[in-house]
Amino acid sequence: MCKVKLERAKKLISGLSDEQVRWTKDVKKMLEDSALIPGNCAVSAGMIAYAGPFTAEYRTRMEKMWANRIEEIGLQCSKNISMRDFLGVPV
Numbered sequence: 001m002c003k004v005k006l007e008r009a010k011k012l013i014s015g016l017s018d019e020q021v022r023w024t025k026d027v028k029k030m031l032e033d034s035a036l037i038p039g040n041c042a043v044s045a046g047m048i049a050y051a052g053p054f055t056a057e058y059r060t061r062m063e064k065m066w067a068n069r070i071e072e073i074g075l076q077c078s079k080n081i082s083m084r085d086f087l088g089v090p091v
Contacts, residue, residue, distance in 0.1 A: 044087055
């Protein structure tokens, strides 16, 4: 019985060690992206508040203008930020 449990434990540890690589990459990406949250939120909030009645083309230009302005004042935001990508989850 102990041998069976030991084998199962080895398989479990081996499986989890593979996940450690993925988790480490995910944590690194999350830490890098956390600095972009204030700028991304500002662009998204602006889009929600002001861009609703405009055409898609004009809204895209607004997002780019706001992202440029945010970077001018010293905040960072994601490259090619869009409200849809920041607030939405692809299905």
